[in-house]
Amino acid sequence: MLQIISKKRFLKDLLEDFVDIHCHILPGIDDGSKSVDESIILIKKMKQLGIKQFIATPHIMQDFYPNDDLSIGNAYQNLIANLTSKKLNNTVINPSAEYMMDHHFENLVKQNHIFPLKENYVLVEMSYFQPPINLQEIIHAMLMKDYIPVLAHPERYSYYQNKKEFYKTLKQYGCLFQLNLLSLSDHYGKSIQKIVMYLLEENLIDFVATDVHNENHVNKLSDLILTKNQKSLLPQIIETTKKTFLVS
Numbered sequence: 001m002l003q004i005i006s007k008k009r010f011l012k013d014l015l016e017d018f019v020d021i022h023c024h025i026l027p028g029i030d031d032g033s034k035s036v037d038e039s040i041i042l043i044k045k046m047k048q049l050g051i052k053q054f055i056a057t058p059h060i061m062q063d064f065y066p067n068d069d070l071s072i073g074n075a076y077q078n079l080i081a082n083l084t085s086k087k088l089n090n091t092v093i094n095p096s097a098e099y100m101m102d103h104h105f106e107n108l109v110k111q112n113h114i115f116p117l118k119e120n121y122v123l124v125e126m127s128y129f130q131p132p133i134n135l136q137e138i139i140h141a142m143l144m145k146d147y148i149p150v151l152a153h154p155e156r157y158s159y160y161q162n163k164k165e166f167y168k169t170l171k172q173y174g175c176l177f178q179l180n181l182l183s184l185s186d187h188y189g190k191s192i193q194k195i196v197m198y199l200l201e202e203n204l205i206d207f208v209a210t211d212v213h214n215e216n217h218v219n220k221l222s223d224l225i226l227t228k229n230q231k232s233l234l235p236q237i238i239e240t241t242k243k244t245f246l247v248s
């Protein structure tokens with residue numbers, strides 16, 4: 001029995017001292033954590049997975065979550081002010097954002113008014129229904145301002161499911177890819193899992209992150225068991241993520 005258990009390949013065994021570059025742990029400003037208390041629970045549980053630093057990335061999406069410096073700054077300060085009393089005072093959390101590539105975002109890029117993940121890395125996402133018509137233009141505009149686009153969960157844009165080669169074109173445009181760790185399981189569906197294997201096997205993934213919105217997500221990450229293939233392909237990406245984003 002013991003032997004069977006030890007053969008399991010848990011994702012969390014690979015996450016020691018990890019930095020999560022995409023999570024919705026700021027309270028009350030998007031579809032992630034709803035309160036400071038919930039944020040604290042999420043952070044504590046994520047620390048149990050091995051995550052030691054967090055880059056909080058609330059949505060900035062003009063139509064649904066019109067966040068800005070003020071709303072993100074306030075939610076961040078509110079959370080930070082409560083860390084000490086919850087015995088989390090040595091937890092590193094930095095604020096950033098996950099930008100929907102909409103018209104508002106194009107303006108923010110023009111104005112250089114962006115919260116990067118770190119240095120010039122900027123986390124961006126697209127609608128799950130269709131890519132922006134001027135996708136290449138947006139990416140180009142970012143690169144012209146020296147921003148490095150990091151596309152969140154490329155595997156979740158199922159309109160590319162039957163034209164996977166386009167992922168290579170996107171990378172040629174200058175986009176980096178961030179895979180959601182939950183996509184390694186069937187959390188978002190089996191077809192997404194298939195895209196993940198394609199992206200991993202073609203070496204198209206640069207970084208991984210949790211994209212945690214709620215406790216259910218953390219529980220699923222905690223239970224996630226990797227396939228042999230995933231276990232051999234992931235460590236290098238985890239290392240690159242840590243090397244690029246951990247702050248000392």
Ligand SMILES: [Fe+2]
Binds near residue numbers: 022023024152211
């Ligand atoms: Fe997200």
